[in-house]
Amino acid sequence: xxxxxxxxxxxTPNNGIFLRIKDSLIKTRSKFQEIWVVETEGFGKMLLLDxxxxxxxxxxxxxxxxxxxxxxxxxxxxxxxxxIGGGDGGTVREVLxxxxxxxxxxxxxxxxxxxxxxxxxxxxxxxNDPRVKIIIGDGVxxxxxxxxxxxxxIVIDSTDPEGPAxxxxxxxxxxxxxxxxxxxxxxxxxxxxxxxxxxxxxELLKNLKSEFRYVKNYIASVPTYPAIWSFTYASDSLELDxxxxxxxxxxxxxxxxMGLDTTKEIVDEVFGCx
Amino acid sequence: xxxxxxxxxxxTPNNGIFLRIKDSLIKTRSKFQEIWVVETEGFGKMLLLDxxxxxxxxxxxxxxxxxxxxxxxxxxxxxxxxxIGGGDGGTVREVLxxxxxxxxxxxxxxxxxxxxxxxxxxxxxxxNDPRVKIIIGDGVxxxxxxxxxxxxxIVIDSTDPEGPAxxxxxxxxxxxxxxxxxxxxxxxxxxxxxxxxxxxxxELLKNLKSEFRYVKNYIASVPTYPAIWSFTYASDSLELDxxxxxxxxxxxxxxxxMGLDTTKEIVDEVFGCx
Numbered sequence: 114x115x116x117x118x119x120x121x122x123x124x125t126p127n128n129g130i131f132l133r134i135k136d137s138l139i140k141t142r143s144k145f146q147e148i149w150v151v152e153t154e155g156f157g158k159m160l161l162l163d164x165x166x167x168x169x170x171x172x173x174x175x176x177x178x179x180x181x182x183x184x185x186x187x188x189x190x191x192x193x194x195x196x197i198g199g200g201d202g203g204t205v206r207e208v209l210x211x212x213x214x215x216x217x218x219x220x221x222x223x224x225x226x227x228x229x230x231x232x233x234x235x236x237x238x239x240x241n242d243p244r245v246k247i248i249i250g251d252g253v254x255x256x257x258x259x260x261x262x263x264x265x266x267i268v269i270d271s272t273d274p275e276g277p278a279x280x281x282x283x284x285x286x287x288x289x290x291x292x293x294x295x296x297x298x299x300x301x302x303x304x305x306x307x308x309x310x311x312x313x314x315x316e317l318l319k320n321l322k323s324e325f326r327y328v329k330n331y332i333a334s335v336p337t338y339p340a341i342w343s344f345t346y347a348s349d350s351l352e353l354d355x356x357x358x359x360x361x362x363x364x365x366x367x368x369x370x371m372g373l374d375t376t377k378e379i380v381d382e383v384f385g386c387x
Numbered sequence: 388x389x390x391x392x393x394x395x396x397x398x399t400p401n402n403g404i405f406l407r408i409k410d411s412l413i414k415t416r417s418k419f420q421e422i423w424v425v426e427t428e429g430f431g432k433m434l435l436l437d438x439x440x441x442x443x444x445x446x447x448x449x450x451x452x453x454x455x456x457x458x459x460x461x462x463x464x465x466x467x468x469x470x471i472g473g474g475d476g477g478t479v480r481e482v483l484x485x486x487x488x489x490x491x492x493x494x495x496x497x498x499x500x501x502x503x504x505x506x507x508x509x510x511x512x513x514x515n516d517p518r519v520k521i522i523i524g525d526g527v528x529x530x531x532x533x534x535x536x537x538x539x540x541i542v543i544d545s546t547d548p549e550g551p552a553x554x555x556x557x558x559x560x561x562x563x564x565x566x567x568x569x570x571x572x573x574x575x576x577x578x579x580x581x582x583x584x585x586x587x588x589x590e591l592l593k594n595l596k597s598e599f600r601y602v603k604n605y606i607a608s609v610p611t612y613p614a615i616w617s618f619t620y621a622s623d624s625l626e627l628d629x630x631x632x633x634x635x636x637x638x639x640x641x642x643x644x645m646g647l648d649t650t651k652e653i654v655d656e657v658f659g660c661x
Contacts, residue, residue: 130404133400133401156402336582340608366652
């Protein structure tokens with residue numbers, strides 16, 4: 114007989130997804146949030162923060178490849194990368210495919226890292242690499258206090274723009290981030306769903322456009338995320354384009370020739386191009 | 388108080404989506420299938436065939452733009468287009484943006500057309516265009532009996548590859564289709580989800596590759612469809628590439644510079660390229 118326990122996530126008050134659950138592996142609470150790892154049927158283990166899907170083993174590669182490779186493939190190897198958030202280790206794992214000189218991870222919630230090390234070794238195993246430095250703390254504070262020009266790339270792998278993560282989407286943060294970047298550098302952030310969070314993306318693009326010369330929102334399909342998902346890239350010196358300078362392997366979803374434009378309605382609205 | 392009726396579609400036996408339902412507008416049965424139109428909260432009216440989501444007013448543009456524009460933008464205007472299936476009218480609506488000389492729709496289920504005319508005028512309104520000819524019948528039979536070189540493009544807007552739609556994915560059908568195409572022409576078909584139906588796509592690509600010179604599977608995110616969705620294009624003379632020859636407007640999702648490669652794992656498996 115098949116287990117009839119379903120996890121349900123509402124993406125809006127009117128719709129969402131459901132996944133069959135085999136087992137609950139750990140349910141705990143940190144200073145910041147509820148952390149829950151469940152075993153699903155079909156999607157492997159799943160990490161939930163405050164009841165929201167952060168990742169499943171089956172489709173996490175899509176998010177992690179797409180937040181890192183389009184930008185990092187524009188930089189020469191030996192880059193120094195700052196990752197804000199990303200306590201599960203998936204983003205660091207992908208960054209390491211670029212042969213960076215160093216990866217600094219600033220995660221606010223130490224318990225996310227501990228839980229990931231135990232239940233998601235295929236992601237958090239990346240933390241064992243000697244080039245990886247982990248700092249437990251507030252990403253906004255870290256960026257404001259870091260010394261100038263220390264990083265070639267900043268990857269903002271945050272939760273939704275609410276609560277502590279909200280400050281990671283502010284003009285103030287982007288200005289501080291720019292100060293600690295080298296001349297040939299970029300920032301990239303997860304930027305919610307253009308289907309459900311259009312107004313948020315419109316604002317984000319306007320803000321970034323006022324600070325950076327090249328700004329681009331690009332999309333990917335993450336099956337357990339709400340509708341179409343997006344990432345936003347910004348740089349003063351490196352235009353995001355295809356084909357990229359270097360090939361990265363192995364990847365499962367990311368393809369060097371994949372286009373990186375978002376849905377046309379967002380592009381139109383913000384940049385007035387057609 | 389908010390309606391607590393939810394439509395639930397299982398994308399696999401273990402997961403799926405749910406949508407809040409406001410009302411049932413028509414539920415009927417044709418010779419071929421159950422046809423149900425419901426009013427959702429948030430996604431507008433939704434067409435269900437045998438309980439599966441065919442379209443919602445909110446996201447149908449993604450599917451219909453993506454099945455038509457990448458291929459048709461490679462042809463000069465005045466093309467003659469054959470649409471197999473597509474009884475809701477959405478594909479024909481998008482084809483008309485290319486100023487075709489003619490659009491022939493072959494739909495097996497007359498009741499789908501009737502229901503769409505009544506409940507989905509923003510799609511089925513396209514059937515009023517004088518260049519559109521509607522034939523009620525079996526698409527496979529039509530293609531086998533049609534005269535040679537009558538069409539510049541065939542768009543296969545079918546249901547899942549089971550039951551009557553299965554024959555639309557056969558080698559026999561593709562060979563017959565090739566015979567009724569002009570020299571500068573292509574076929575394009577909806578081709579399921581590379582996330583859930585990988586083996587199906589691998590087979591499809593192998594089959595098409597044995598008949599056509601240029602074959603490409605490309606993806607889009609349709610929020611109410613299972614995971615990532617895909618389309619497969621095949622031609623002997625026209626390589627699918629970006630940027631396309633002509634601009635099409637207005638579109639909401641399709642962008643002339645969007646990349647058209649599928650997820651890398653499929654490309655690798657079938658073509659052995661990296």
